[in-house]
């Protein structure tokens with residue numbers, strides 16, 4: 001209440017990217033004090049066996065994660081985790097550091113409860129991020145999202161992803177291969193069958209090699225997809241995922257679709273990907289379709305327009321085992337994660353589910369593949 005009535009109206013008066021950095025800085029200062037962190041954790045973290053899950057041999061305290069792009073450079077993940085997230089995904093990190101697109105490059109769409117961004121993978125690069133991680137005690141279950149350096153041509157993409165994969169292997173509990181940002185020219189072409197097979201097969205070879213070298217388990221690799229793919233592209237992607245033994249899929253990234261936006265002046269903001277409410281329906285439809293096509297065998301992380309426990313539950317019922325939040329966190333505030341987890345816990349009780357995994361895919365029908373509007 002305090003956040004929506006007082007804090008958010010003040011923060012929303014300033015440039016969104018500057019606000020993000022400002023808030024992260026103060027979050028770090030405040031939660032750097034161990035007694036403050038302990039109080040916040042106690043208030044925000046929901047501990048209940050009904051939300052705990054083991055996926056890919058990893059133990060998740062709850063299914064609500066922080067989506068990629070929030071802590072691109074692995075600077076704040078410990079503090080963010082204390083707000084109740086079950087896991088945190090850092091990145092997107094690229095082979096080389098890069099400044100990203102010119103500012104301003106992030107905009108609010110308040111009437112749509114969304115954001116538009118064309119950040120362009122601004123990040124410190126995988127060697128700096130690896131060095132930073134080596135110095136930290138990593139508290140949350142940490143996923144690492146990797147992408148392509150802008151200046152690297154598409155046919156050299158596998159070597160660029162490999163650099164980051166090797167450097168970040170020791171810190172990543174799972175990897176995400178991001179081929180779905182609309183803000184790196186040509187990146188989404190890597191979702192096509194041939195380049196995608198080449199990229200994922202290459203990373204799996206490195207994965208097996210590194211796991212053998214270090215005598216550890218290979219890292220789960222997930223693929224993050226765009227909401228704007230056609231049914232045919234999705235069929236191809238699922239074929240490649242199967243052929244390359246990919247462990248799961250993250251649906252979805254931001255959308256380039258603008259048709260249903262209502263915020264005045266949004267058409268003058270220039271290119272970028274839209275997140276939040278406007279991507280919600282498409283994200284849920286795609287998750288339901290993936291779950292149905294794979295008969296629930298491929299683990300899905302659902303992301304897109306999750307603001308409340310009801311949204312999270314809808315995404316889970318469509319087929320996602322885990323969910324992630326980005327834009328909802330901005331609009332709903334820091335207590336949103338606790339509210340979502342409490343709501344999911346309540347839903348388990350009301351429906352007689354011993355564990356939230358019993359809700360996964362209950363709204364998907366393996367026999368009837370839903371048509372997805374293109």
Ligand SMILES: Cc1cc2nc3c(=O)[nH]c(=O)nc-3n(C[C@H](O)[C@H](O)[C@H](O)COP(=O)(O)O)c2cc1C
Pocket residue numbers: 067068069070072091092106115117119121145178181224252253254274275276277279303304305306324325326327328
């Ligand atoms: C400002 C901003 C930056 C983002 N950066 C990344 C990124 O670097 N890598 C990535 O995979 N997704 C990135 N995303 C996409 C989110 O992780 C998420 O997939 C998308 O926003 C949909 O979720 P939401 O509706 O909860 O925001 C970014 C989103 C926003 C709003």
